[in-house]
Amino acid sequence: MEEDKKTLLARATFGEVYEEYICERRQHWGDRHYEDHMKMISKRKKVRGGVLFPLLGIPLSEVHAQQIEDLVEKEAAKRPARVRLALRHLRAFFRWASEQKKWCELVDKDAANTRKTRELAGKASYKTDHLENTIFSRQCDQFLI
Secondary structure, X not given: OHHHHHHHHHOOEHHHHHHHHHHHHHXXXXXXXXXXXXXXXXXXXXXXXXXXXXXXXXXXXXXXXXXXXXXXXXXXXXXXXXXXHHHHHHHHHHHHHHHOOOOOOOOXXXXXXXHHHHHHHOOOOOOOOOOOHHHHHHHHHHHHO
C-alpha cells in the first residue's frame, strides 16, 4: 500500500502540484498576485499560453534545471518581464514543495535558481517608452491655454 502511494505521488504532474500550491497559498495573496499565478499557467487560444504552461503536463519529479533553462531561453526574448516574474513564482513554488512532506523527495528545490537561468532571464531595465513629468505637464499646459 505504501509503495502504491509513492507511485501515485511520483506520477503527479507539475500542474497538479502547482494547483495544490495555489489553493493552499491563495489566502495569503491579494487578487493581483493570484491572477498573476493563474496567467502563468493559462492556455489562451488566440495568444500564446502562460510562461509556465509547457511544464504543466510533466511529472514533478522530472522538472529539472535544464528544462527551466530551455523554457527561459525560449521565452525571454519575447516577454522578459513575464519570464522574470515566472521565475520568482517558480522559486517560491519549489521552496513550498520542498517543505511539504509528500513532495519534498520529488522536487529539485534549486531547479529555478541556477546562474544560467538568471543570466538567460536578464535584469530588468528602465522603461523608455513613457512620458516624463515635465513633458506631460507642458503638453497639459498647452491644452489649458
